[in-house]
Amino acid sequence: MAFNTGLSGLRAAAVDLDVTGNNIANASTVGFKGSRVQFGDLYASGFLSGGSNPVGDGVSVQNVKQSFSQGNISFTDSGLDMAISGDGFFMLNDGGETRYSRAGQFAIDKDGFVVNNQSMRVQGYTADDDGNLSGIRGDLEIGTDNLAPRRTTNLRSDLNLDSRESVLESRVRDVGPLAFNDISGEQFQVTYTDGTPAYSVDLSGLTTASQIADKLSNAPGLSASATTTANVPLIDADIAAAGTSFEFNLSINGAPLQIDTSSVNTLEDLRAAVNRSSDTAISAAIVDDGGDNNVLRVSHNQGENLDITYTGGSVSEKGDINATGERTIAGVDVTGTSGNNFVTEYGLSPIRITNEFNPQDQRTYNHATSTSIFDSLGNSHELTQFFVKSPPPGNGVGVSEWSVYLQIDGEMAAGTDTTPYTARFDQDGTLQSINGDANGEILIADWVPKDKNGQPNGADGPPAPGATVVTPIPDPPTTSAFVLSLGETTQYGATFGVDDQRQNGYTTGRLSGLDVSTQGVLFARYTNGQSKALGQVALASFNNTNGLSPVGDTSWVETFESGQPVVGKPDTGTLGGIKASSVEESNVDLSAELVNLIIAQRNYQANAKTIETSDAVTQTIINLR
Known part of the structure; x- marks a missing residue:
């Protein structure tokens, strides 16, 4: 024994x-x-x-x-090396047989599959062309094709418009010239929509155009000027025929003006004599009378009454009035000699925009910001947003407005060349609406992508006339229409700033690198700055890990004793997370093994x-x- x-x-x-x-x-x-x-x-x-x-x-x-x-985790210089921190095994496809391993030294084979050193393919959850992960397991594959371009369908701009900015643009009406006799004696009322009390204007009892202009200018929002012009039907032959007996007398509001006519022999001499007078408001010029003769035109640039007598005749003029109005005029008791009263002429006069928006002139807008957008071919275009502070509606209490202009590659877009969008803010600086849209969205549906020569570049253009465009733009898009969202824009008393600006388009890109997340998601990085999920590593755990059977190549196979694998995504449930560019070292304690070696040797000797x-x-x- x-x-x-x-x-x-x-x-x-x-x-x-x-x-x-x-x-x-x-x-x-x-x-x-x-x-x-x-x-x-x-x-x-x-x-x-x-x-x-x-x-x-x-x-x-x-x-x-x-x-x-768990073995120690050490970093490597390979982006596809992975280490499991926690429970779980990598799943490997070895010609149809599933193996399980903790060795995460992976690479890409000639067919683009992620494999280990024995060419076993790593198993994981696949992704579609848009990078959306599915629940289907299969061989993880790294596509090396160029990333197809994506057109811009949504642009979000989060901005702050400085509420302290002044209004640059105003709308006025130019009225005139109106003859003194037409509006003399009129009475009317100027009403306002901003809460300013109504102002009554009475032009009765005034004797000069200058007085009427002053009266009109006293009304808030109105400014007026007067000019009196008298055409004197004198020609050189008339002066020559009179000889030394030629007379020319000029009175301003009945006060004679001293004019030296002793050396006047021609119409030109008379013009010069008038211009040498002491009253700088008087000027004379020789003009065509519309026939075959030149006549003398005398003007008073302040609108005083002119009375002129000369050899052979006389001229009397009371002048004309020109007015500019920024307010609403309502007639109360309008009277006039000719029916061309001031209120009627004001209503018929065209609206003129002062300091009108011009994208080439920075003085005509308060703020501007630009960003790149992309057409269906992946070509980049520059979209610029201009913001112009507008006069507040109503009485200006608790509400303010800005005009929004859009330009793509130097051409106005979304019809803002004729009608800008109106962004309205409440008393807290929060955006209420843009043209009534509470979401603050602007649909750009008239953009034709063009090349650097200004010609269509072959990309998808705007929708057909009459076509209905819904927002958000559904996938796949078929036109160049896109949505600009300004819903998070504010108007605070702070410097203009772009808080966030993002759009969903990009140009084509080549594969430049791979990244692996803690959840084992493989991200492809492209030269256009985009990244896309290519798949996600799958991990497996067992109820009885010691029941696995080692089969070499640092791998195990399932047995009856191990039970069936529980497969899931990394960092979920009891499964560990993934450490990228890392490997799990052997868990062998070399010092302890050397001691065990001595003990085993002694046991052998003793037996x-x-x-x-x-x-x-x-x-x-x-x-x-």
Whole structure:
């Protein structure tokens, strides 16, 4: 029996040496899990006499158990290297057989599949062309094709418009010229929509155009000027015929103006004499009378009454009035000699915009910002948004407005060349609406993408006339229409600033790199700055990890004892997360294994001594004869 006992001990010690040596040999193997031998004693026993012989029969190797404890994680310079921090195994497709491994040294093969060093394909959840992950498992593949361009269908601009900015643009009416006799004696009322009290204007009892202009200018929002012009039907022949008896007298509001006519022989001499007078408001010029002659035109630029007598005739003029109005005029008691009263003429006069918006003139807008948008071919275009503070509606209490102009590649868009969009803000600086739209959206449906020469570049153009465009733009888009969203724009008393500006279009791009997230998602990076999910690594766990069967290449296969795998996404449930550009080192403790090696060696020597002693005893018995 001693021989069998020692022999079993030798066998067990040899197995211990093998396992320890294998651990030491794989101390640097990525994803390797060390093993430990588990022993059990042997006793001879019969069917009905269990344990009747107290002397043991040696030792047996009950199990070689692997330790699946976490190994150290070390960083590498490979973007596709992955380490599992926590529970779980990578799933590998080895020609149809599924293997499980903790070794995450991966690369891309010639067909674009993610594989390990033995060309086993990594399993994971695939993604569609838009980067949306699915629940379908398969071989992870890295596409090397160029990323197709995506046209812009939505642009979001989060801005702050400075409420302290002044109004640059105003709308006025130019009235006139109106003759003194037409509006003299009129009475009317100027009414206002901003809360200013109504103002009554009475032009009765006034004797000059200058007085009427002053009266009109006293009304808030009205400004007026007066000019008196008199055409004197004199020609050179008239002056020459009069000779030394020629006379020319000019009075302003009945006051004579001293003019030296002693040396006047021609119409030109008379013009010069008038211009040499002491009154700088008087001027004279020679003009065509519409026939065959030139006549003298005398003007008073302040609108005083002119009375002129000359050899052969006389002229009397009361002047004309020109007015500019920024307010609403309502007639109360309008009178006039000709029916061309001031109120009527005001209503018929065209609206003129002062300091009208001009994208080339920075003085005509308060703020501007630009961003790139893309057409269906991936060509970049520049969209510029201009903001012009407008006069407040009503009385200006609790509300303010801005005009919004849009320009693409230097051409006005969305019809803002004729009618800008109106952004209205409340008393808190919050956007209420844009042209009544509470979402603050502007639909640009008239954009024709053009090349640098101003010609259509072949990309999709605007919708057909009469076609209905819904927002948001549905996928796949078929036109160049897109939505500008200003819903988060504010109007605070702070400097103009762009808080956020993003759009969903991009040009074509080439694959420039790969990234892996903590959830094991593989992201492709492209030269156009875009990234897209290509897939997600799948992990598997088992109820009995020690039931897995090692099959080499640092991998295991499922067995009956391990149970079926529980497959899921990294960093969910009990599954661990993924560390990118990292690998999990062997969990072998080299110092402990060297000590175990010494112990196994001594055990082997001791069991050999048992056999040697038994041999000596047997030899003694033989020698008794």
